[in-house]
Amino acid sequence: MIRILGSFKVVPDLDQISEEEWASDPANRIDTSYVKKILSCYDESGLEMMLKFSDESGDFGVPVQLDAVTIGRKMNENYLKTLYALGFTEATRIECEKEIQFWPEWTAGILSEFMNQTERYDLVVMGNRSADEENGKVPFLLAEELGWPCISQVVEIIPEDEAHVKVRYEVDNGYCTSVVQLPCILSIGDVPCSFLRVPTLKDRMQKGKKEIHRVKIEDLGISETFEGLQPDLSLVNLEVIDQSRPGVILDGMNAEEKAEKLYQTYLKGRVEL
Amino acid sequence: MKRFHVVLNAFSDDIEKQISEICGLTEYLLEDVKKGNTFIVGDGKMDEDDKHRLAEMAPTKSVIFVILKNLHTEMILDCLMETMCFGDVYLFGSSSFGQEMAIRLGKRSDGSSATGCQWAALSESIVYVKKQVYSNHMMATFCMENSPFCISAARGLEGAMPKAGKSEKEIKTIDKTKDQYPANLTNTIFEEKKPSGGLQTASFVLVGGRGVKNKAGADALARAAEGIHAEFGASRPVVMNAWAAMDKLIGVSGSMIHPKVCITAGVSGAAALYAGIEKSGFIIAINRDENAPIMRKADVVIVDDCQEVLRALQICMEKERADETQAD
Ligand SMILES: Cc1cc2nc3c(=O)[nH]c(=O)nc-3n(C[C@H](O)[C@H](O)[C@H](O)COP(=O)(O)OP(=O)(O)OC[C@H]3O[C@@H](n4cnc5c(N)ncnc54)[C@H](O)[C@@H]3O)c2cc1C
Numbered sequence: 001m002i003r004i005l006g007s008f009k010v011v012p013d014l015d016q017i018s019e020e021e022w023a024s025d026p027a028n029r030i031d032t033s034y035v036k037k038i039l040s041c042y043d044e045s046g047l048e049m050m051l052k053f054s055d056e057s058g059d060f061g062v063p064v065q066l067d068a069v070t071i072g073r074k075m076n077e078n079y080l081k082t083l084y085a086l087g088f089t090e091a092t093r094i095e096c097e098k099e100i101q102f103w104p105e106w107t108a109g110i111l112s113e114f115m116n117q118t119e120r121y122d123l124v125v126m127g128n129r130s131a132d133e134e135n136g137k138v139p140f141l142l143a144e145e146l147g148w149p150c151i152s153q154v155v156e157i158i159p160e161d162e163a164h165v166k167v168r169y170e171v172d173n174g175y176c177t178s179v180v181q182l183p184c185i186l187s188i189g190d191v192p193c194s195f196l197r198v199p200t201l202k203d204r205m206q207k208g209k210k211e212i213h214r215v216k217i218e219d220l221g222i223s224e225t226f227e228g229l230q231p232d233l234s235l236v237n238l239e240v241i242d243q244s245r246p247g248v249i250l251d252g253m254n255a256e257e258k259a260e261k262l263y264q265t266y267l268k269g270r271v272e273l
Numbered sequence: 274m275k276r277f278h279v280v281l282n283a284f285s286d287d288i289e290k291q292i293s294e295i296c297g298l299t300e301y302l303l304e305d306v307k308k309g310n311t312f313i314v315g316d317g318k319m320d321e322d323d324k325h326r327l328a329e330m331a332p333t334k335s336v337i338f339v340i341l342k343n344l345h346t347e348m349i350l351d352c353l354m355e356t357m358c359f360g361d362v363y364l365f366g367s368s369s370f371g372q373e374m375a376i377r378l379g380k381r382s383d384g385s386s387a388t389g390c391q392w393a394a395l396s397e398s399i400v401y402v403k404k405q406v407y408s409n410h411m412m413a414t415f416c417m418e419n420s421p422f423c424i425s426a427a428r429g430l431e432g433a434m435p436k437a438g439k440s441e442k443e444i445k446t447i448d449k450t451k452d453q454y455p456a457n458l459t460n461t462i463f464e465e466k467k468p469s470g471g472l473q474t475a476s477f478v479l480v481g482g483r484g485v486k487n488k489a490g491a492d493a494l495a496r497a498a499e500g501i502h503a504e505f506g507a508s509r510p511v512v513m514n515a516w517a518a519m520d521k522l523i524g525v526s527g528s529m530i531h532p533k534v535c536i537t538a539g540v541s542g543a544a545a546l547y548a549g550i551e552k553s554g555f556i557i558a559i560n561r562d563e564n565a566p567i568m569r570k571a572d573v574v575i576v577d578d579c580q581e582v583l584r585a586l587q588i589c590m591e592k593e594r595a596d597e598t599q600a601d
Contacts (some may be wrong), residue, residue: 017410173285255581273594
């Protein structure tokens with residue numbers, strides 16, 4: 001059996017914050033606590049790819065178990081319930097009420113302790129970066145902690161046998177497809193049509209109520225006050241990136257008139273006919 | 274005194290871009306950073322002429338070729354670790370190779386790593402980096418804590434290429450082709466990427482967003498792009514829904530473009546997309562919502578249905594073309 005752990009992060013939907021709000025924060029520390037939370041988009045692709053892999057694994061005679069883990073607040077458990085409803089076997093929340101930012105070493109350290117304390121995993125699937133931090137560090141740091149290989153920019157995972165998976169991944173000038181020996185970490189890139197599927201109401205009722213495992217950070221041997229730990233990067237300053245341009249409105253009675261004005265006033269001479 | 278080393282990937286054919294990115298990153302590194310080595314990793318197919326040409330472009334005097342059977346990060350990490358000194362700064366390009374190497378080298382050497390950086394500078398022995406965070410809304414300055422410092426560049430950075438040196442380069446070669454390679458990846462098949470239809474070099478680009486609504490809408494917009502002689506690009510939701518091919522993606526995850534004119538159609542103007550078009554000379558936004566963020570990030574805006582405006586623009590430009598031909 002191949003046991004796959006999907007790791008995900010719940011993040012504020014930063015597109016919902018207006019330009020004024022970005023600019024108005026006096027301390028230059030962004031409070032995102034009031035913003036709607038979403039599944040980090042690359043992690044979402046990873047979870048859906050795990051489900052697709054599991055759908056196909058039967059044809060290859062490879063049994064698969066899908067598990068999920070997230071570090072964060074209680075509200076993250078809604079996503080874990082959805083994953084149960086979609087057929088995941090074990091779902092764990094590593095409890096952390098604090099908003100930890102710009103500290104991927106901490107995240108990777110916790111995930112590696114969690115993996116050392118749980119049963120054997122063959123494959124870890126995670127998004128290649130999150131919207132808020134944009135470091136792309138966690139998958140590689142975890143790989144270094146565990147001494148596992150890590151393949152990044154993965155776009156497809158295909159069953160092979162119990163000790164291998166076939167992986168398609170983007171490289172600088174193309175795509176590679178390789179047979180990968182397990183264990184391994186796969187970090188997911190841009191994959192079309194990988195939105196997480198929606199469970200049926202029946203599955204929500206029947207499977208979505210399974211008990212979620214909760215793990216305390218101290219139980220992983222890491223102090224909650226982060227004593228002795230230090231991020232690679234310490235934040236010194238934050239500035240708003242000013243992207244503003246004049247935004248002159250082109251009026252007209254209808255689309256035709258506006259298009260004509262656009263061409264005559266702004267495009268003629270600027271672009272080739 | 275700190276030395277800075279540059280690591281380039283000659284398995285990829287964009288070495289000049291990698292150097293330009295690294296030069297963009299280090300424009301502000303103080304003079305007293307003693308130049309170290311440029312490591313160029315490549316395969317045995319490089320002949321002496323190739324090596325000479327690559328060495329000429331290298332930003333440091335000392336150039337070390339690391340020859341591998343294939344691009345295997347473990348082999349490169351071993352090689353870098355062997356020559357590492359306390360205080361060293363390692364610089365990498367923006368590609369996934371550069372990012373992976375920076376992170377792994379930082380971790381393995383008990384140093385620190387920073388990825389996707391716009392800027393790196395040294396002040397009183399402390400290394401500072403700047404990078405975009407919060408989905409490209411903010412620019413953060415970080416201080417790097419531990420030596421060695423491993424830094425990869427942000428996509429789209431461009432710096433002045435080093436002038437071809439007057440002094441002779443010192444070239445060394447480390448041959449790793451006969452070493453034992455870890456066998457965790459086998460049967461690798463490589464497919465080269467198709468060129469992305471000239472988005473990088475186009476002078477006129479039309480970018481379609483989720484406002485195209487479906488595949489038919491995206492196809493209609495792509496045809497309109499052809500009609501007005503613009504290259505067609507798309508936002509993330511458009512490619513994620515497979516309404517357009519992935520190589521059309523514009524933004525931090527796709528192409529960073531710098532056309533003379535860029536029209537966005539049905540695009541809200543999220544910072545992650547905008548970072549990909551901000552170097553455009555002139556930006557025109559067409560959106561039904563006058564309060565969409567893009568309306569304040571464009572030079573000119575049209576509040577209307579994007580398909581209707583583009584259909585009308587295509588007709589208008591075709592008519593102009595016909596008039597011009599007649600006048601000729
Ligand atoms: C780590 C990370 C990386 C990302 N990288 C990228 C990237 O590289 N590129 C990218 O694009 N996104 C990227 N994103 C996603 C980005 O944050 C936005 O979600 C995305 O750009 C929104 O795309 P959109 O503007 O097409 O869609 P939406 O935000 O949904 O906007 C659609 C717009 O269309 C308008 N509209 C609707 N109908 C019409 C009509 N008929 N006529 C005119 N206007 C209409 C609406 O008013 C709206 O403003 C990234 C996100 C993350 C987290």
